[in-house]
Amino acid sequence: MNVQSMGSTSLFEDEPDGTQEAIMQATYRALCEHGYAGLTIQRIGDEFPKSKSLLYHHYDGKDALLLEFLSFMLERFEATIPDREHDDARDHLEAILDHALPTDLDSERAEFRAAMVELRAQAATDEAYREHFSRNDRFFRRRLAAVVRRGIEEGVFRDVDPERAAAMMLSAIHGAMQEEATTDTERTAAVRNELRAYVESRLVAPDDESEAIE
Amino acid sequence: MNVQSMGSTSLFEDEPDGTQEAIMQATYRALCEHGYAGLTIQRIGDEFPKSKSLLYHHYDGKDALLLEFLSFMLERFEATIPDREHDDARDHLEAILDHALPTDLDSERAEFRAAMVELRAQAATDEAYREHFSRNDRFFRRRLAAVVRRGIEEGVFRDVDPERAAAMMLSAIHGAMQEEATTDTERTAAVRNELRAYVESRLVAPDDESEAIE
DNA sequence: CGAAGGTGAATGAACGTTCAATCAATGGGA
DNA sequence: TCCCATTGATTGAACGTTCATTCACCTTCG
Missing domain, CATH: 1.10.357.10 (Tetracycline Repressor, domain 2)
Structure with missing residues (x-):
């Protein structure tokens, strides 16, 4: 669909400051590597420096996390x-x-x-x-x-x-x-x-x- | 995508003769009702007069069944x-x-x-x-x-x-x-x-x- | 101390798949 | 014609795996 070509080389800076953004980046990477069909919390956790259970500390669950990710990406697209x-x-x-x-x-x-x-x-x-x-x-x-x-x-x-x-x-x-x-x-x-x-x-x-x- | 508008009212006759076709029809119905995301062998079995384990007698597994279904539908589209x-x-x-x-x-x-x-x-x-x-x-x-x-x-x-x-x-x-x-x-x-x-x-x-x- | 950040192991449900067991139809031999 | 062996259709009940989610516990910092 719509979102693409927004950052320079990668869509994220190499050093994300907040945990929030690190999770978005991990989700992005997991999505690229495994596609939506192969996207699991485990896989997102693998791309994430911290542990996988921490994801539940910041989001209500997989659905909420993915929804937030979608928002994040669409806004980014619209802004560019x-x-x-x-x-x-x-x-x-x-x-x-x-x-x-x-x-x-x-x-x-x-x-x-x-x-x-x-x-x-x-x-x-x-x-x-x-x-x-x-x-x-x-x-x-x-x-x-x-x-x-x-x-x-x-x-x-x-x-x-x-x-x-x-x-x-x-x-x-x-x-x-x-x-x-x-x-x-x-x-x-x-x-x-x-x-x-x-x-x-x-x-x-x-x-x-x-x-x-x- | 491409496939649609091929039969008259429904894509299948009400009384499918072979078991094969009955399975295709059950898959079609389950797909319409639940979408691909909600498509399980159980749900296909529910739309199917016979038991769910019978599906494995006719197809190697879920993947094979769905692939056959896809073939079936695409051919149908091309033919019309x-x-x-x-x-x-x-x-x-x-x-x-x-x-x-x-x-x-x-x-x-x-x-x-x-x-x-x-x-x-x-x-x-x-x-x-x-x-x-x-x-x-x-x-x-x-x-x-x-x-x-x-x-x-x-x-x-x-x-x-x-x-x-x-x-x-x-x-x-x-x-x-x-x-x-x-x-x-x-x-x-x-x-x-x-x-x-x-x-x-x-x-x-x-x-x-x-x-x-x- | 207490709250927020963080962890690893455990839980439980959903789901694809297997399997041993019946049933129905077929057909060949005595 | 009767009997039975064979084969394919069919079933319900498990089994095993994957996965999201939870939970008890730890650490750090104000």
Whole structure:
């Protein structure tokens, strides 16, 4: 799903200060190594300098811990979406797309992305997870729509429905990430390119005159 | 993911003849009711007229059973993709998109679709699952690409890269299904509409003259 | 002293799997 | 035709493992 590419090399500093953050980091590592399916308290404990029972001192249980971890990651993702530093709405949009769907991932990040796909799948049956992902999607979709709307106002984009264009792009991003995580073939680059072409042909207004669609 | 909308009311006849098929049906039901996360041999046994130990007589174990179920469903999906009955490549494409992303699902099918998203997520760590989904995606993507190619040859579509257009559409479909399964908001219809607009503005050739892109 | 941080061992439930034992159908030989 | 051996279907009751969680106990520091 959404979260990736936020820190520099790793998502965490090598020396986490608080115990809280050390637990988040341990969870992150365990998730990368074993995936959600293989994620146990034991495994998180293994990545954690202190003992595994200490986890229960800080969190009510596995569910609560994972929920906190999810919150932590989603907030981090939302906080790092490119914002405002671009003159042109089109550049801004491209930057956001690159942020959400980076094409060159080191293996750690690829593993984490796969783990996030697994994590998101839990939302199918877990109400709390669903709320988090709903909120995160809404947030990101609105950001996309805002940029499209700005592009329209500035005359660089056609007069499309910003909400719908945003929905389409977000779905393509989610789909590409899911495919990347669950199939052998590399799909991200292809989708990223076609997404670029989509922006080009559906969003970008012709040089001469902006022509309304729909 | 991909599988849905194949039978008439339910995916199975009410009276399955063989034990094999009865087990597939029981698995289907258990999956709809409890999701992949809550799927146990016990639960499958509960939906099955015979005893739970009988499952081990027919399959080597849970993994083997689920793998067989996955095969069964994916084949079923592939066999029901609309084919050839349309004169126009554009109609054909729309029919395929409707088949893969139906906008009106009864609750049973919606549950099953959610379960398939969970199932697919397992492919992130399970090699055998990954192979199945890789194959299924490739099959469906080629079908899409073939229709696009046909449209180009017939002059109804622009001269785009068929593979890339297919990749984009497939990702959007996967993303929409994933979002539908993992968030509260209804997203399928919006994506389906924007997918239609994508076909319109990126694929369909202008009336007068077909103009090359890219 | 007392509270917070921290530990290792123990507990108990859930779950996949095994197994010895029946039952049903089949078929061949006397 | 009758008998019985064979085989596959079927069952209920265990078994063993994995895993989250708890608990009694220790340490440190204000």
